[in-house]
Amino acid sequence: MGISKITSDQVKERMDIEEVISDYVPLKRKGQNLWACCPFHGEKTPSFSVAPAKQIYKCFGCGKAGDPIQFIMDIEGIGFQEAIRHLAGKYGIEVEEDEARTPEQEQAQSERESLLIALGFARDFFVKNLETEEGKSIGLSYFKERGFSPTIIQKFDLGYALDGWDHLLNAAKKAGFQEEILLKAGLILQKEGDPNRKYDRFRNRVTFTIHNISGKPIGFGARILTKDKNQPKYINSPETAVYHKSDVLYGMYQAKKAIREKDNCYLVEGYTDVVSLHLSGIENVVASSGTSLTDGQIKLIKRFTDQVTVLYDGDAAGIKASLRGIDLLLEGGLNVKAVVFPEGEDPDSYSRKVGSDAFQSYLEKNSRDFIGFKIGLYKDEIARDPIRKAEVIREVVQSIGKIPDPILRSVFTKEAAGLLDIEEEIIHAELNKSLLKHQKDSFEKQKEEEFQEAQIEELIGAKEETSFSEILRLQEKEMIRLLVNYGIEKLEGQELHLSQYLLSETADLEFETPVYAKILGIYRQQLSQNQIPGTDFFLTGTDAEVKKEVIDLISPRHEVSTHWEGRHEIIINKENDDLTLTGYKSILRLKRKFVRKMMEEAKQKIKNAEAQALEFEEVAELQEIYFTLKKVQIEIDKELGIVIG
Structure with missing residues (x-):
């Protein structure tokens, strides 16, 4: 439908x-x-x-x-x-x-849309299970023990998967869902060796709904409540067409508004950490859900803020093992701070232990930039072991080198020198060595790629032809750019529109670039019906390729600042100040490219005359064509003011 x-x-x-x-x-x-x-x-x-x-x-x-x-x-x-x-x-x-x-x-429902509908059904099913006797006594009791209010439970779509093999499967099939879609959504499993035996993935667990950025359920995390050592504490939805773990952060849908307002994102590890922080009045928080931080997750944070504060459990060994995440955040252009909780505590347990006000106060007082945080982790080792100190200096330098902003690198270099009690010049020297190595590696990689491209061009023998075709494409693009931006405007002192002028002067030319030929064809068709299409005509059309190209052509990369004209009384000439001249020169340039193309074709035929066994008269005719075209080019060059050597 x-x-x-x-x-x-x-x-x-x-x-x-x-x-x-x-x-x-x-x-x-x-x-x-x-x-x-x-x-x-x-x-x-x-x-x-x-x-x-x-x-x-x-x-x-x-x-x-x-x-x-x-x-x-x-x-x-x-x-x-x-x-x-x-x-x-x-x-x-x-x-x-x-x-x-x-x-x-x-039958045209896409698989992706079907998966989202099935996952939405599962979310509702798990949420409603909290109203059953089993759900109340097990699932709801667990949430209440953790202090989760009804509002929070509703906000995060928390639920419960009943104890049994096929509660969700049967309910979904009754609602009209096919087993194939439920399998692809990761909601049910197929027994190995018996494809006819299917059962629920999530059973006898509380469920945490994972939403995409717009709030649609795309997966689930589920926690076991019994102490069965043969079962994992958490199980999660598998990768599907709608759920890519490396691009998702738990709680981002609920947090995005607060992250933008606070200009900071708290990064924690688990589902309950996120929910507990919301209970403490802190909404700008997301979780990596126990996985190593990925480039996609970092980009997701950067959509909303450049500031991230990582909250670490009070476990020194665990913190040191996860420091790689800080380097990734720095490399992604984020400004990083960190907070460590007392030993044995995590964000969830500590927020429940001390209460909302004390918890927020703790975060504010104990937030440190990544340099102070990283060096602080190793201060005892540094104090008693000079060799370890040298290793830490190199690790710190490596982290500073990940920062794209040179000013920030300089600031953190100075701070590191003070905290490590070492001359700033030494850190600068080590940093420069690291940056030079990185530049050298990047340069060598680039040269290798260029060498491979050159080899490909040599193999296909198309370098000259490709570059000439590219020049022609760019000139066709320029012509179409003028059409879509100014085609509807009248030439000064005339009743003629620019589009009418341009198309009448190029009636004998056929564009080679498919998308520009398509736009030109649309223009010619509309003009034949006494209609002049403006930008809205193309932007509301159904041709996606044309629409994308037109947007590209009407989007200027740079704007001239108005203060040059206002404050400094400098007049900036714009291309639409004299559309007659702009259009005339564009036509000349385009015709010049077509003339040059025909000259190249004639020259190539003359070169290949012997191989093709052409008669003398045929070669003479080709030469005559070439020199006639050359005269046309010279005339165009004079009009354009091109100096002829």
Whole structure:
């Protein structure tokens, strides 16, 4: 069943790109546009631009671009229909289903959407189990013992999996779910050697729902309450099409607003740590769920803040074993602090022990930057063992070297020198040695990649042809850029629009780049119907390739600061100040590229004349074509002011 056009239109009318994207990344205004570090790839300098006036986004680093709907599709990894549902939920728009359905549409539910529906059913099933006699006496009792309030239980969708082999399986099948979808969602298992025997994955355990960033259930963690040594304390959902552990942090859906407001993210280890901190009034907290920190999880934090505070259990050996996570956070461009709890305590136990106010006070007083924290861990070893001190210095230098910002590196170098009681120059020297080695390794890797590319080009013999085709592609792109940005504008003192002028002058040219040829074809078709398409025409179209390219063409990488004209009275000439001249030069450049291409083709045929056994007259004709084209090029060069050597 599809979403009705009425609902889609309501969503499109109501949605605002700034509101949609700011749910995922903090935006800062610069000129007319808003900027952020791209949520789709790791970067230190913002290259992700949002244009509220055009309702589009564009990353100049990775090339991602689109409107609010496309952003939700990209960030959530969902289809168009699900993106519309997501935005309808955000804006409180009632979703109407399209009654006209074909048999094909009935079967067109994507696997991903089916998995999300099944996981949502399982979430509801586990939550409702807390109302059963078994759920009350076992699951709800456990949560109450830990001080979890009904509000917190509801907030995190905590639940209980009944003791039995197939409670969820039977309920899901009764509700119409196929066993295949339940298997793919990781909710049931298939007995080894007996494919007909299937049973619930989660049994006799309390359940912690794992949500994606928009709040949909994508997996579960489940804790056993008995002391059965043959069973693991926790079991978790497996990797599925909707649950990739390396990209998920438990509690991020509940924490993202607070993380952005507080500009800090507390990072803990387990599910109960997150829930307990919320009970203490601390909502900007997420958990890695016991796994080693990954690059995807670090990028997820960085969408909302550059500050992270790692909360460690009071276990020195365990802390030292997990220090690698700090280096990864630093490398990801985050500013890192750490807090260690008293021996034998973790965030969950300590928050329950001392109460909310004392717990928050402890975090504030005991938060240390990563240098002070790391050196403090080894202070006893350093004091009694000079060799160990040298090793610690190298470890600290290695961590400082992970910081992308050179100013921050310098600040932490000075702090480390003071704490380690060593000359700052020694740490600087060791740091430079480390950075040089890293640069050398990167350079050698780059050279190796360039060498491999050169070998490929040599093998296919296409270097010259490729570079020439690229030049032509860029000139075609420039022509289309002028069309979509200014095609609807009239030339000064004339009734002629720029698009009419450009297309009349290039009527005999056929573009080689498929997407530009497609846009040119659309323009020609619209003009034949006395319609001039503006940017909205392309942005609301259904061709995703055209839409993405048009967004790229209307998104300027840099803006001229208005204070140059206002404060300094400097007049900046813009390309649309004289569209007649801009259009004329663009046509000349494009024609020059086509002429050069035909000259190259003629020259190549002359070179191959002997191999192809061409007659003298044929060669003479090719030479005549070449020199005629050369004269045309010279005339164009004069018009463009190109100096001819």
